[in-house]
Amino acid sequence: MDHALYGRFLRGLAKSAERPAVLAGGSGLSYQELHERALLLAGSLLAALPARPAAVGVLAGKGLTAYPSLLAGLYTGCTVVPLQPGFPAARTRQMIEASGVAALVADDDALPALAALHAEGVDLPVLFAPGGQPQPAVPVLVRRALGAPVPVRAEDTAYVLFTSGSTGRPKGVPVTHANTRHYFGLLDERYDFGPEDVFTQNFDLNFDCAVFDLFCAWGAGATLAVPPPQAYRDMPRFLAEHGVTVWFSTPSAIALVRRTGGLRPAAMPSLRWSFFAGEALSCRDAGDWRAAAPESVLENLYGPTELTITVAVHRWAGEDAPNGMVPTGAVHPGHAVLLLGPGGEESATEGELCIAGPQLTAGYLDPADDAGRFFERYGRRFYRTGDRVRRAAGGELLYLGRDDAQVQVLGVRVELAEVDAAVRGCPGVQDAVTVAVPARGSVELVVFHTGEPVPAARLARELRAVLPAAVIPRRYCHVAEFPLNPNRKIDRKQLAAQAAPPAE
CATH class of the missing domain: 3.30.300.30 (ANL, C-terminal domain)
Incomplete structure (x- = not known):
């Protein structure tokens, strides 16, 4: 099952069965323990339903029980829909209905959210990840544990994430196993992650960059370490205590670490890699981070959800930029790029960034949302990112701002x-x-x-x-x-x- 997203976890399991797969809240799970829990949850859920559902919702925070919940969703062979317990119940209900979720796997953080969803009229079978919670509506039965994850096809949807919609409702983005296979194949060629690495897991599980954290780490047999909110009071201490070697966050985290005194020179010596995405990254912030993590290679990653996590990268070597922002960088191999002017005309130098290629999703869950975002040209389907860029010498892209609201x-x-x-x-x-x-x-x-x-x-x-x-x-x-x-x-x-x- 090399094409399956969960196949990356199985690869890590083969390398690091007894090593920790995830550390959170002062506890941890080894690869073997996480695998067995996920098989148990997936089998129990499938046994309780009359037919395999098209989609399973995973209502989970970032506690230890969130990770077997998410992996169990993938092991069912169904589409996984990560749901954030802190979101308003009305918004979560919209996501559940739009994606056709027929059952929920919930973790320890989800009880208040489940009560709020029930008040919103959501009445679905719920399976709790083992963690000391009351008897779940769907029983966890050892005899029902799967022997192996359910096979999937490359064209099957691995997960659905939701983005903001101009209509006032969230838009669902289905990402296939084939999309993620291409993405992680490129990352495997670019990076030297291994079992000794420890990754931070800063992103909520409904944020696409969390997929990078989980499956880069698990594909290498490495460990995920989840920083609790209080870790930001002294982030260098957290990194040192856990031996963290790979950092990934939004650039906003740099300002937070700076305010708490964490950007002292060489304060984070264990970091080998530092990644930032989700917002424009200033050269000033990049420089301050690099001074605090002098052994770290720093990269700015770019990509909308519709293009599978990230689709462009720039390795920052300390250079300045005309607009003071780290470049968007080079688009991943195998993708086509168009720059469009205000009237839709093509430009060789500057315009709205449009991308086609194997990481591009087929469209939104609701095809009505595709209008104005997807278009056909030269026999390929392109996505309009809404980001205005300039092509620099060497072909890298410089971010100039948004073309839309x-x-x-x-x-x-x-x-x-x-x-x-x-x-x-x-x-x-x-x-x-x-x-x-x-x-x-x-x-x-x-x-x-x-x-x-x-x-x-x-x-x-x-x-x-x-x-x-x-x-x-x-x-x-x-x-x-x-x-x-x-x-x-x-x-x-x-x-x-x-x-x-x-x-x-």
């Missing part, structure tokens, strides 16, 4: 139109416009709204019921009417200028 907030991709729609749904609001402004190395969202002067605290409370916490706007400004540009459209640039923090 999509932004990254602490690594979470969000359509500003989705926030607008959510705010319009709040009592007393007539219309709303959301803008993004620079803040603390990332961006924060500011909402301008018309209608009644609703208190900011009330709006934030309403939005927490429908939006992920990371994208709840920080500020709310009531206006009598929106400014208009000469074309009589809402002048977002003027609103962004009003919202921008004062220059220091």
Whole structure:
């Protein structure tokens, strides 16, 4: 099953059966223990259902029981849908319904979320990962454990992740085993990961970069170490105690480690590799990190969910860039690149980045969402990323900004139109416009709204019921009417200028 995503775990199992596969919350699981738990959970779930479901939801945080839950979902041979317990129940329900989830595997962090989902009308069979929780609705039966993972085809969907949607509902992105096989094949050629490596696992399991963490580590027989929130008070200490050699996070984490004094010169000597993705990476942040981890190779990774985790890479050697940002880099081999101007014309030097190739997913779960994002040219299917880039000497790409109303907030991709729609749904609001402004190395969202002067605290409370916490706007400004540009459209640039923090 070399084409199966779970085949990477089996490869690690063959190398490191008795070594730790994951460390979290002061405990750990060896490869053999994790494998056996996943087989037990997968077999118990399949035995309890009348037929193998098309999709299994994995409602899990980042505690130790999350990892057998996720692996069990893959071992069933079904499509796995990672679900974040901290998300609003109404949003999670939308994801469950859109992806056809017929059963849930839940970990120790999921009890409050399950109660909230039940109140939302979600009534699915639930299997708990072993961890001391009450008797699950689906019993865990040793006699039902699988002898091996259920076979899958390369074209089968391995997992579905959800991104922000301009319609006000999340868009499902199905990623096949073939997509991940190409991706991890390239990574195996590029990197020298081995059983002695220890990877951080900073990303939530519903974030595509977590797939990099898990299956780069497990494919090498290496160990995942999950930093708890308090580790950021002294990240060098956590890295030293766990012997961490591979770091991966959003660039925003650099600012957090800096604020807690963790970027002292040579403070993180164990790191061999440092990866950043999810946001633009500044040369200043990269330089500060490299000074603190002088033995580490630093790479900036780029890629939307629709292109399977990351699809471009730049290895930073300390060079500066005209815009002060580390380049997006070179697109992975086997992919075609087009740069499109405002009218759809092709450009050799600058434009919206469009990519075709084996990492590109077939489209969204709902084909209606494909419009404006996927197109055919030269006999290939391209994806419009919405990112504006410039082609530098040597063919690498430099990131210039977004061409649309999509932004990254602490690594979470969000359509500003989705926030607008959510705010319009709040009592007393007539219309709303959301803008993004620079803040603390990332961006924060500011909402301008018309209608009644609703208190900011009330709006934030309403939005927490429908939006992920990371994208709840920080500020709310009531206006009598929106400014208009000469074309009589809402002048977002003027609103962004009003919202921008004062220059220091």
